[in-house]
Amino acid sequence: MGLCTKKVPVGWVYPTAILCIYGFFSYMRPSEPFLTPYLTGAEHNLTLEQVTNSVFPVWTYSYLAILFPVFLLTDYLRYKPVIILQGLSYIIAWVLLLFARGVPAMQGLEFVYGMVTATDVAYYAYIYSVVDTEHYQKVTSYCRSITLVGFTVASVLGQLLVSLAGTSYFYLNVISLVSVSVAFVSSLMLPMPSRSMFFHRKVKGDPSETPSEEPKSTSDNADLQPTEQQTAASEVEAESKSNKNVCNVLWLLCKDLKECYSSTQLILWSLWWALATAGYNQVINYVQVLWEHVEPSQNYTIYNGGVEAVSTFLGALSSLSVGYVKVNWELSGELALAIFSAVNAGALFLMDYSFNIWMCYAGYLIFKSSYMLLITIATFQIAVNLSMERYALMFGLNTFVALALQTILTIIVVDNRGLGLDIITQFLVYGSYYAVIAGIFFVRSLYILISLRYKRPENNQDRDINDETHL
Numbered sequence: 001m002g003l004c005t006k007k008v009p010v011g012w013v014y015p016t017a018i019l020c021i022y023g024f025f026s027y028m029r030p031s032e033p034f035l036t037p038y039l040t041g042a043e044h045n046l047t048l049e050q051v052t053n054s055v056f057p058v059w060t061y062s063y064l065a066i067l068f069p070v071f072l073l074t075d076y077l078r079y080k081p082v083i084i085l086q087g088l089s090y091i092i093a094w095v096l097l098l099f100a101r102g103v104p105a106m107q108g109l110e111f112v113y114g115m116v117t118a119t120d121v122a123y124y125a126y127i128y129s130v131v132d133t134e135h136y137q138k139v140t141s142y143c144r145s146i147t148l149v150g151f152t153v154a155s156v157l158g159q160l161l162v163s164l165a166g167t168s169y170f171y172l173n174v175i176s177l178v179s180v181s182v183a184f185v186s187s188l189m190l191p192m193p194s195r196s197m198f199f200h201r202k203v204k205g206d207p208s209e210t211p212s213e214e215p216k217s218t219s220d221n222a223d224l225q226p227t228e229q230q231t232a233a234s235e236v237e238a239e240s241k242s243n244k245n246v247c248n249v250l251w252l253l254c255k256d257l258k259e260c261y262s263s264t265q266l267i268l269w270s271l272w273w274a275l276a277t278a279g280y281n282q283v284i285n286y287v288q289v290l291w292e293h294v295e296p297s298q299n300y301t302i303y304n305g306g307v308e309a310v311s312t313f314l315g316a317l318s319s320l321s322v323g324y325v326k327v328n329w330e331l332s333g334e335l336a337l338a339i340f341s342a343v344n345a346g347a348l349f350l351m352d353y354s355f356n357i358w359m360c361y362a363g364y365l366i367f368k369s370s371y372m373l374l375i376t377i378a379t380f381q382i383a384v385n386l387s388m389e390r391y392a393l394m395f396g397l398n399t400f401v402a403l404a405l406q407t408i409l410t411i412i413v414v415d416n417r418g419l420g421l422d423i424i425t426q427f428l429v430y431g432s433y434y435a436v437i438a439g440i441f442f443v444r445s446l447y448i449l450i451s452l453r454y455k456r457p458e459n460n461q462d463r464d465i466n467d468e469t470h471l
Helices: 010-027 032-040 048-055 057-077 080-099 103-118 120-129 133-163 169-187 220-224 228-260 264-294 304-324 329-353 357-383 388-414 423-470
Strands: none
Touching (some): 010 080, 010 133, 032 048, 032 169, 048 057, 048 264, 048 423, 057 103, 057 120, 057 264, 057 388, 080 103, 080 169, 103 120, 133 169, 133 304, 264 329, 264 357, 264 388, 264 423, 304 357, 329 357, 329 423, 388 423
16 A cells, blocks of 8 residues: 555657657668678679669669658658658668669669659657647657668777678678668657647647537437438548648748748858758768779778767767857857868868878868767757747758758769769868858858947947936
């Protein structure tokens, strides 16, 4: 009788635990840092030019084409089906990577992987539909941290297997296939949310969702079975409500977008987000090609997995440090964006002009850590000024704009239908791209500082006049 009977809050623990299991195993892919050596090795025997100019660009195009429909479909289907779709896409991608051969097959792989990345929005949005607001901060940290842990463990494991056990890249991909299969199975165990951010805003128990009691008919046949006219009328009414709901959602989306971009500061943070993310995705997508060019994996032992693990760890540390740094970002934000964008440009130039693989690795560590620091700051600055729904909408639109910019970069710089530049010239373009971003925000920060300096004498003069009137 004296035992504690406190109820365990399984309402948020269970879905969070399952989602963390899914996040860990979906990111636990030890073959990821060795994708380019695998494609150019004996298993696939593709050239660096084929991988760079014909295969990898397909991911960018498919990601852009799929993102917006998936964003709406994710909310309409209430997340879980889209997470299952992502898990299935992971499996298809790795089956193709293991057993399909040739450039067209690898282009198909990249298309499927575009589906994988486009459906990421379901993973990060799902938890907000099944837990209470008081748990948002806690479950967000769990779900985001576990993906970093999974990626770091996978990178370390892959490097150890390659360097110490001499494991082939093929068997690294077998391990990755097993891992994403476990993730797929775990996605089936997620509870189905009863609401979403836009299409299904009403919670269970809403009076409007409870069907009204119909008056009983005097006819037994009417009670037992509706007439054909009643059935047709019900279908028309349901279709009308559905169309009205879609129109209302689209109207709310347009209205929320206007509110999201009503602030100059939010526009500037979003502009940096889109510009920098486009460049970051491009660098991440092609950095292994640069490493393979500087030091071919057939001739040397490579350490791509170790570098990815260290860069992710440093990025996580830099992201955590944001919470402990006391800075007036409204005043100094643009200057920080300018400085660190310049650092990113310098890191890319270091990678591009160095013929030493360790200098390339060092430049990559600087670049990735700097980007993750700034994207954390930008995310925080945007999130604190918006509701959850508007933040999700702004996140989706910023990602879409970044992908559009990345697609333009890919078409002009990488694709054979454009300039089809070699990898060294490509990274020269990416370094220059970040230098332009740094220049834009440096000019903006100078404008703010000069404006504040000229306003101070005016404020002091107004204060002196007020003092004289009081005397």
